[in-house]
Amino acid sequence: MVSALSAERRRTLAPYLLLAPMVVWLLLFFLAPMVTLLMGSLQSGSFSEGFAFTFEVGNYVSAVGAYWPWFLRSITYAAIATLCALLIAYPLAYMIVFKAGRWKYLLLVLVVAPLFASFLVRTLAWTTILADQGIVVEVLRSLHILAPDQWLLASPTAVIAGLTYNFLPFMTLPIYVSLDRLDKRLIEAATDLYASGFRAFRRVTLPLSLPGIVSGCLLVFIPAAGDFVNAQLLGSVDTQMIGNVIESQYLRALDYPMASALSVSLIVLIIGLVTISMRRSRTNEIL
Amino acid sequence: MSVSTAPESSARLNYSPLRERTAAFFGRHIIRVIGALATVYLLLPIAVIVVMSLNKPAGRYNFTFNEFTLDNWTNMCGPYGLCDSVALSLQIALGAALAATIIGVLAAYALTRFRFRGQGMANILVLLPMTMPEVVLGASLLTLYVNVGIPLGPVAILLAHIMFCISFVIIVVKARLAMLDPSLTEAAADLYATPWRTFRRVTLPLAAPGILAGAVLAFALSLDDFIITNFNSGNAMTFPMYVWGAAKRGVPPQVNVIAVVIFLVVMALAVTMSIVATVRANRSR
Numbered sequence: 001m002v003s004a005l006s007a008e009r010r011r012t013l014a015p016y017l018l019l020a021p022m023v024v025w026l027l028l029f030f031l032a033p034m035v036t037l038l039m040g041s042l043q044s045g046s047f048s049e050g051f052a053f054t055f056e057v058g059n060y061v062s063a064v065g066a067y068w069p070w071f072l073r074s075i076t077y078a079a080i081a082t083l084c085a086l087l088i089a090y091p092l093a094y095m096i097v098f099k100a101g102r103w104k105y106l107l108l109v110l111v112v113a114p115l116f117a118s119f120l121v122r123t124l125a126w127t128t129i130l131a132d133q134g135i136v137v138e139v140l141r142s143l144h145i146l147a148p149d150q151w152l153l154a155s156p157t158a159v160i161a162g163l164t165y166n167f168l169p170f171m172t173l174p175i176y177v178s179l180d181r182l183d184k185r186l187i188e189a190a191t192d193l194y195a196s197g198f199r200a201f202r203r204v205t206l207p208l209s210l211p212g213i214v215s216g217c218l219l220v221f222i223p224a225a226g227d228f229v230n231a232q233l234l235g236s237v238d239t240q241m242i243g244n245v246i247e248s249q250y251l252r253a254l255d256y257p258m259a260s261a262l263s264v265s266l267i268v269l270i271i272g273l274v275t276i277s278m279r280r281s282r283t284n285e286i287l
Numbered sequence: 288m289s290v291s292t293a294p295e296s297s298a299r300l301n302y303s304p305l306r307e308r309t310a311a312f313f314g315r316h317i318i319r320v321i322g323a324l325a326t327v328y329l330l331l332p333i334a335v336i337v338v339m340s341l342n343k344p345a346g347r348y349n350f351t352f353n354e355f356t357l358d359n360w361t362n363m364c365g366p367y368g369l370c371d372s373v374a375l376s377l378q379i380a381l382g383a384a385l386a387a388t389i390i391g392v393l394a395a396y397a398l399t400r401f402r403f404r405g406q407g408m409a410n411i412l413v414l415l416p417m418t419m420p421e422v423v424l425g426a427s428l429l430t431l432y433v434n435v436g437i438p439l440g441p442v443a444i445l446l447a448h449i450m451f452c453i454s455f456v457i458i459v460v461k462a463r464l465a466m467l468d469p470s471l472t473e474a475a476a477d478l479y480a481t482p483w484r485t486f487r488r489v490t491l492p493l494a495a496p497g498i499l500a501g502a503v504l505a506f507a508l509s510l511d512d513f514i515i516t517n518f519n520s521g522n523a524m525t526f527p528m529y530v531w532g533a534a535k536r537g538v539p540p541q542v543n544v545i546a547v548v549i550f551l552v553v554m555a556l557a558v559t560m561s562i563v564a565t566v567r568a569n570r571s572r
Contacts, residue, residue, distance in 0.1 A: 014482070018397035019409055021390045022453055029450040030416050033427035040430045088325050095322030105565075109558060110326055116553040117333050119511050120530040121546040124538060125332035128339060128350050168329065218418075226420025229513065233534060243422045250426055250518065256433070263426045267419065 041260035051256060059261035067245055067262060071269060074241040077156065077231075078224035081163035082171075085220045086213065088164070089171035093212075097179040111172045119166065123233050126162050127153060130234070154236035162230035170219035178212025179205070218274060225270055242266055333550065340543035347537030359540040363548075366539040372529035373545055376510050379441060379525065383448035384506035390449070391456030391505075392498055396486065398457070399464040400472075413457050416450065424451060425518030432519065439521030447519050448512060452505035459504060463497020464490070496564045503560065507553050 041059055045051040064071070096107045114122055130136055130152040140146040152158050182205065190200035228243030242262065249259035339349055343356040364370035398409060416424065428447050429439075437443055471493070475485040491498075513527035520528055530542055 012403070015397040015401035015403045015406075018393045018401075022394035022457070023409070023412065025390060025450060025453060026412055026416065029428065029431075029446055030424075033424075033431040036430040036434050037423070037427035040434075088321075088328065091318055091321040092325040095318050099319055099322070105561065107322075107326065109554075109561070110329060112557070113333060113550075113554065114329055115511075116507065116557070117336060117550045118527065118530065118546045120513055120527050120534070121336055121538075121542060122332045124530070124534060125335040125339070128335050129331065131350050133351060165328070165332065222418060222420055226422040227514075228422065243420070246422050246426060247517070250429060256430065259426065260430060263423045267423055270420065 037260050037263055040256055041264045043257045043260075045257070047254035047256065056257065059257045060265065063258055063261040064265055067242065070240060070242045070245050071265070073239070074225050074243065074266075075269070075273065077160050077163060077239075077241060078221050078227075081160050081167065081224045082217050082221045084160065084164040085168050085171040086217065089168060089175055089216065090209075090213070093172050093175040093179055096176055108176070111176070112169050114165070115169050120229065120233070123162055123166060123229055126158070126165065126234055130158050130161070153234065154239070156235070156239050158234040159230050159239045159241075162234045163224045163227060166227075166230065167220040167224055170223075171216035174216040174219065175209060175212040178209045182208050214278070221274070222270055226266060336543050336546050336550075340540055340547050342540055344537075344540060349538055349540045349543070359544050363541055363544050366533075366541050368524060369529060369539070369541055369545065372524045372526045375441060375523065376526040379445050379448060380506045380509040382445050383452050383509040384502050386445075386449045387452035387456050387505045388498060388502040391453050391501060392460055392494075394453070395457045395460035395464055396490065399461055400490075413454050416454050421451075421512075421514035422518075425515035428515065429518040439519055440523045443519040443521070444516050444523060444525065447515050448509040451512075451515065452508055455504050455508060456501035459501035460494065460497045463494050463500070467493050496560065496567070500560055503553070503556050510549065 039053060040051070042053060042055050042057065043051040044054045044056040044059075092111070096104055096111070100107050128134065132151045132153060137146060137152055140152075141148060141150075146152070152161075186204050186208070187200055190204045191197070195203065225241075226243050228241055228247050231239050231241045231244050246259055246262050246266070249255050249262065253259075338352065340359055341355055341357065342349060342352050343354040343358065345351070345353040359365075394409075394413070397403075398406065398413075425447070428443070428450075431437075432439060432443050437446075467490070472485050472489050475489045476482075480488065511527065513531060516525055516528060517531065524532075526545065530538060533539065533542065
């Protein structure tokens with residue numbers, strides 16, 4: 001059969017054959033699960049008696065009704081962490097591109113280094129750094145930023161610090177790439193035309209690095225909004241995020257329809273927020 | 288990027304020399320100070336992991352430094368189940384990296400070397416899993432496994448890891464293939480090499496650094512994955528699952544030892560690869 005195919009046919013079929021394993025794999029283990037998740041969110045019943053598809057839209061009403069504070073907290077924490085990561089990553093990436101000289105590649109390795117240290121273990125390391133008798137708490141207390149009866153662990157600050165830290169490389173790398181690709185002659189042209197250093201930065205460097213900023217923000221915000229590890233290890237009952245709720249609904253309460261409705265709501269919320277902010281950042285000329 | 292301050296430019300602008308000098312100082316140094324602080328912030332937890340791997344904890348919790356010891360390093364596999372979990376993680380990571388690299392390289396080749404209908408759709412399909420929070424990926428796989436009847440455990444974890452590694456491999460390999468000079472493959476074809484021979488003898492060796500980088504990335508991602516694994520593991524205990532379970536009752540310091548070893552190995556791989564890539568790039572220039 002194969003030999004009967006003309007060379008021309010074979011060439012047009014080639015890309016599809018090469019893509020087939022990837023497409024099949026993602027259909028089976030990415031798209032199909034998404035469909036079962038969506039179907040599952042409209043089921044009713046219990047784990048012991050079995051679930052049945054009843055088009056139970058009520059799951060969404062009760063999911064959002066019961067857990068909207070957790071959604072709100074996740075979005076707030078993720079937004080603050082994204083902002084903090086941007087404020088740290090931009091100067092860092094800027095320094096690596098423009099000021100680091102021959103240290104450039106070493107610094108790049110250091111930026112991604114945290115990703116090579118186990119996610120859970122490096123998050124647990126923050127419990128040592130922020131410990132109640134630790135040096136950070138001592139310094140903040142002596143500066144009267146923290147009252148003697150206040151601490152950092154089990155607070156929203158710790159959770160946000162953990163989120164910021166864990167996803168910082170995902171902010172730094174895209175900004176680094178966009179700054180590194182930037183045509184340096186444009187900045188020279190701006191300064192040659194008597195733009196001050198700051199003005200050249202604001203009018204040339206910053207707008208041209210915007211794609212890096214946008215993808216960095218997405219790469220931090222999305223995983224941060226769905227995270228439950230930082231809230232679990234660094235937070236308390238009062239800092240639980242929607243990820244914690246989803247995790248416990250699936251793995252402990254075994255309320256699959258409710259948990260699936262929460263997951264779908266999270267996706268919808270994230271996609272909605274991302275589209276709105278993307279559209280706004282495109283229409284309003286930033287700065 | 289040295290901004291030359293020619294005398295006529297400072298005369299033309301109405302800046303006092305002092306103000307200009309302060310501004311220049313800030314421009315020159317503040318960014319370095321912030322950058323240095325950010326680097327310390329990035330590396331501090333890693334330093335803590337190393338230090339706490341040399342600690343003899345006072346109680347069950349390894350949070351505060353008590354006493355220096357090398358016991359944790361000489362007795363790595365001391366805590367029950369720790370090294371078994373590392374072994375399982377390594378097996379899954381090897382399998383996931385191998386499968387994802389093969390699937391990913393084929394797809395990346397198709398996406399860079401051919402123009403065909405549905406190409407845009409294929410590109411979007413590759414990116415989609417990366418835009419989903421991991422909780423949702425893990426949870427949706429759990430619903431699939433439960434519905435279809437695939438038992439939770441090592442196989443379920445492996446299938447899931449291959450899924451999310453494919454996208455990363457494709458992105459890395461595509462970037463490498465896009466850098467290659469298309470005239471090289473055209474030359475091979477002109478010399479009557481079959482497409483398969485061209486792929487094997489020209490494209491594959493040239494793309495090797497990118498393929499290796501993709502494979503190492505997949506390996507590292509699979510080895511460290513917790514969130515998706517947590518939903519699909521059943522009773523299987525990978526290294527991250529071990530740490531998660533131990534976090535509730537006190538993490539043994541040997542966990543830090545394992546984390547340091549994994550960190551050093553992956554760092555060594557990454558640094559070697561980037562050195563090799565730089566040397567090769569310099570040689571071919």
